[in-house]
Amino acid sequence: MEIFNKHGHITEQGFHILLNESPSDLERLEIAEHLSFCSECLNTYSNMAENTLLPEKIPFDEDTLYKKIIKKQKFSKFRIYFSTGAAAAAVIVFMNASIVFHSFSDSEKTLNFVPFMTKIFSTIENYQEKLNDSIKNISDKLMFINFEEDFSNGE
Amino acid sequence: MTREEIRNIITKYSSFIYRICLNFTQNTADAENLTQETFILAYTHSLPSDENACKAYLTKIAVNKCKDYLKSAYMKRVLLDPELSFISQKSTSMGIPEKILMEKESLKTIKEHILSLNEPYRNVSILYFLKEKQIREIAEILNRPPNTVSTQLFRAKIILKEKLTKGKEDL
Numbered sequence: 193m194e195i196f197n198k199h200g201h202i203t204e205q206g207f208h209i210l211l212n213e214s215p216s217d218l219e220r221l222e223i224a225e226h227l228s229f230c231s232e233c234l235n236t237y238s239n240m241a242e243n244t245l246l247p248e249k250i251p252f253d254e255d256t257l258y259k260k261i262i263k264k265q266k267f268s269k270f271r272i273y274f275s276t277g278a279a280a281a282a283v284i285v286f287m288n289a290s291i292v293f294h295s296f297s298d299s300e301k302t303l304n305f306v307p308f309m310t311k312i313f314s315t316i317e318n319y320q321e322k323l324n325d326s327i328k329n330i331s332d333k334l335m336f337i338n339f340e341e342d343f344s345n346g347e
Numbered sequence: 348m349t350r351e352e353i354r355n356i357i358t359k360y361s362s363f364i365y366r367i368c369l370n371f372t373q374n375t376a377d378a379e380n381l382t383q384e385t386f387i388l389a390y391t392h393s394l395p396s397d398e399n400a401c402k403a404y405l406t407k408i409a410v411n412k413c414k415d416y417l418k419s420a421y422m423k424r425v426l427l428d429p430e431l432s433f434i435s436q437k438s439t440s441m442g443i444p445e446k447i448l449m450e451k452e453s454l455k456t457i458k459e460h461i462l463s464l465n466e467p468y469r470n471v472s473i474l475y476f477l478k479e480k481q482i483r484e485i486a487e488i489l490n491r492p493p494n495t496v497s498t499q500l501f502r503a504k505i506i507l508k509e510k511l512t513k514g515k516e517d518l
Contacts (some may be wrong), residue, residue: 195465196467214373217417220371220373220417224417225467225495227414228407228410228411234410235403237406238406241363241370242363250361250362250365251379254358254361257383258357261386261387264387265390
């Protein structure tokens with residue numbers, strides 16, 4: 193059975209195999225690849241899939257699906273804010289360390305090694321505090337966004 | 348998109364999208380996961396207001412998610428296969444595998460094998476191996492994305508290698 197015709201489009205048999213039989217992994221991948229760029233075949237497939245019965249009961253209800261999606265969405269939002277904050281903090285720490293380092297001459301670096309390191313550590317501590325504050329601000333902001341969304345949706 | 352809108356869309360299309368994902372994955376857990384991912388992507392983008400356009404948009408997202416899922420599963424298997432590892436190692440330089448093939452078989456035999464390939468590999472292979480076109484040019488001629496052409500060429504090489512090895516064993 194031919195899944196693709198000579199022009200590279202999916203044949204009726206191809207759609208039938210996908211919807212009603214168990215095509216191989218490679219055949220499924222080839223069909224998915226073709227559907228990703230061919231709107232003509234995608235429309236045909238969409239119409240055929242709508243009229244095909246599911247072989248088994250859907251393992252989830254719409255409400256659970258909705259809750260899972262909202263939860264995943266919130267988590268991914270938080271991940272974006274957190275990674276942005278962490279990257280910014282790392283850049284600030286690095287830039288500050290380089291500025292502190294350049295403020296000493298070579299002889300001072302050797303002679304005043306202990307105070308130099310103390311200064312570095314205290315600077316890092318300061319930035320750790322600032323980082324904690326910014327993370328707290330981000331989480332507050334996130335909570336505010338969620339509250340605002342809930343409020344606008346009347347939940 | 349508001350939460351109310353996404354809730355309506357889920358109510359309307361969840362079983363349809365799940366059906367598509369199940370078609371491609373043949374696995375209920377993966378199908379459910381891909382259904383969720385489809386709606387998450389839809390949630391972060393603005394969907395068309397027209398019902399048919401919205402359905403087509405969601406179908407396209409679902410199919411693309413399924414494609415990525417199947418592609419990663421297929422690539423994992425190919426890269427783990429020691430028989431095919433030489434192809435994956437040299438897949439970045441597209442000119443080398445066909446040279447290896449040419450060393451093993453005569454040009455005539457290779458041409459016969461290329462012509463005997465089925466779509467979606469036949470036209471891509473003819474243009475690449477026989478007409479010596481670049482991937483970009485093939486993509487334009489066949490109206491396919493360049494990445495898809497590269498993947499199809501990669502798989503065509505695997506199929507050709509299998510055919511050539513089989514032919515050699517038969518002799």
